[in-house]
Amino acid sequence: MANIRDIRRRIRSVKNTRQITKAMKMVAAAKLRRAQERALAARPYSLMITSVLRSLISRGDLVDEKTGEPKHPLLAQRPEQNILLVLVTGDRGLAGAFNSNVLKAATKFLDFFKDKNISIAAVGRKGRDYMRRRYPVATPGAETRAGRVQIVGEHLNLLGKLQYEAVEEIVERVIHAYDNAEIDSVYVIFNEFKSVISQRLIAQRILPVQEIGRREVALAEEFSLEERERMGEAARGAGISLKEPPETEDERRAKEFPAPDVDYIYEQPAEEIFRGMLPRYVVLQLFQAMLESVAAENAARMTAMDSASNNANEVIDSLTLTMYRARQAAITKEIIEIVSGAAAL
């Protein structure tokens, strides 16, 4: 039978661990809530940009009449040979399978396009580290590629305090490379997050723009039912809603923007407005992907920490039981010794 003092010590240590995992769970839940709020706050802008672009496109003068080709280079399809992959992972671990899920999806993506040149821009430390172990880093300005798959950029600690301007800068560089035909298409791999129980891993193509207002998904992987249930349980425990937030009044109005049957005066040609606005749409796509990834990361961390706390509870219960048994055994032994000692007299 184990020593009572040793068991007590172990119980104390597990209790300490439980305290940490509980605290991490609360922090992750708070961060998840904040990420959801931010994603929500970005929606009116995104909806308005989308509907303005749509209405500009429907005016029809953005397509070349002779060839039927779209006039804007960001809309034009080219044969895909050089692909830029933006990989969105977390900066930190302890988030269950979150990072490895995204990386698995990335591996699948690289397999799928195995005859293409792929340049990776890693957002988040975990993805950067993983890719660096496997693929070479491209030297800036080099004539030749470092490999079929190469790393062209890394953005660490961007997600913690995600700024729209930072995403804008990244996309500016991406569009520049796209205009110079250094890359033919741009995909983002990230954890799509609609709500805690509605998540997918997707590869979304953000360039060229195919259809405004629709997420163009190249590869997608649903979460298993079990994973979803586990996530839902943890969210309920932390008081986080499982449903997608309903459409607000602002969003409904944003969708009807601009008013459909109004004959506007255009201060600038529609084409010029369109040209200024389309890059913003691409920025928004990436910005939104990152916001969702942050929400998903924190949801995964919250779930993992909830499981860890539950495990700690179980370990404590079983250790406590063992301790009681050991103590009872010691008492019984003492009584037997006293009784047999008395009997000997």
Next chain:
Amino acid sequence: MADTLHLQIVTPDKLLVRDDADQVQIPGKSGYLGILPGHAPLITALMLGEISYSHAGATHYFAVAWGFAEVLPDKVTILADSAERAEDIDVKRAQEAKARAEEALRQAAPDLDYDAVQYALRRAEVRLEVAARAGHTAAAH
């Protein structure tokens, strides 16, 4: 005809303003526009500059970077990459940005992205001007 305008300023971060306004001034790409209730429907791109609107005697100022505005007889909607209330502008940061841009222009390194620096300079100046409207002690000039 309505005698107030319904003004909305929307940025990627949030719905910044939703308010009634007696008149709105926006920095259209082809020049500043003053908008009163009953204006003809109009769509314009915005340039770097200052948005202001007055309501019930008080005037509010905003610094805006790239944007886009839709004007209807009773409504003005502005989409902007970034828009800041005059009161919220970080004057110190704007001054630093201005100093940095001016320094870069003075040194004129051969690989200088002249347009980008000019833009940064102009942007910092606009922010300082707008901040000064809010009564900040902007010792800019």
